[in-house]
Amino acid sequence: MRAILVTVLGLAVVAAVAGPWLAPYDPAAQDLALGAAGPSAAHWLGTDDLGRDVLSRLLAGAGSALMWPVLVAICTTVLSTTLGLLAGYRLGWVDALMMRTVDLAIAMPGMLVLIVVVGVLGSGYGWAVLAMAVLFTPGDIRVIRGLTLAQRELAYAEAARTLGLPPSRIMFRHLLPNLAPTVVAGALLSFVAALVALAGLSFLGIGLPAGTPDWGLMVEENRGLLDLNPWASIAPAALITVVACAATLLGDRAFESLSKGGLR
Numbered sequence: 001m002r003a004i005l006v007t008v009l010g011l012a013v014v015a016a017v018a019g020p021w022l023a024p025y026d027p028a029a030q031d032l033a034l035g036a037a038g039p040s041a042a043h044w045l046g047t048d049d050l051g052r053d054v055l056s057r058l059l060a061g062a063g064s065a066l067m068w069p070v071l072v073a074i075c076t077t078v079l080s081t082t083l084g085l086l087a088g089y090r091l092g093w094v095d096a097l098m099m100r101t102v103d104l105a106i107a108m109p110g111m112l113v114l115i116v117v118v119g120v121l122g123s124g125y126g127w128a129v130l131a132m133a134v135l136f137t138p139g140d141i142r143v144i145r146g147l148t149l150a151q152r153e154l155a156y157a158e159a160a161r162t163l164g165l166p167p168s169r170i171m172f173r174h175l176l177p178n179l180a181p182t183v184v185a186g187a188l189l190s191f192v193a194a195l196v197a198l199a200g201l202s203f204l205g206i207g208l209p210a211g212t213p214d215w216g217l218m219v220e221e222n223r224g225l226l227d228l229n230p231w232a233s234i235a236p237a238a239l240i241t242v243v244a245c246a247a248t249l250l251g252d253r254a255f256e257s258l259s260k261g262g263l264r
Helices: 002-022 054-090 092-106 110-121 126-151 155-162 167-203 215-221 231-259
Strands: none
Touching: 002 054, 002 231, 054 092, 054 126, 054 167, 054 215, 054 231, 092 126, 110 126, 110 167, 126 167, 155 167, 167 215, 167 231, 215 231
16 A cells, blocks of 8 residues: 555656656647547547647646645644744743744634735745745644653653753754654645645635646636536546545555654
């Protein structure tokens, strides 16, 4: 099962990196005479209403559909892990201030805030990525902080403090490896959440500009072609679903596997 999940995500990464070169046609090339054509030997997934090859646009759009969520996951993981460790280990006013801020952030309607931010500051994924990194981090901070509270009371952490090791070394050299299962699983879940959220923004028309090869945008642009060439809309939606499910399941497997490593 794990090999299948890794293969699916590996193929998605290849498409994201080399998609524009693997595309059989120019994803922006239009041929109105072939508009909304069904699958054929020349166009395996048919064309959209402007005669653009669907497969080529899927490959070209893999980069924006996947790389931005990866960036969100990296930012969220780094911020939540660092701040969660700091709050859970230092305690005191640092923990109190951070937790009250986290409570306030979690109470905000995330998707609504995201829509407002992108709608006010302009289309494109730049502001959306920044907003999601801020919105996704608080929940993960609370998880990491709770685990840190438990780990800091164990014998190995007490021994490190007795030896006079600096707090930064104890947190990142001794505590962090034991939080690895949760950190890795959380990173993959953040990727999935960002993938779905960015696709949703594009579907609402406030993500990338119209005509840009992107999976979420393709679903919205081609939903009127379900009677003529349903693959123009179904294929990008299916890819989003498959990648999201594969990343979620791989996160579960990674958590189980890393958890068996025990304390370091």
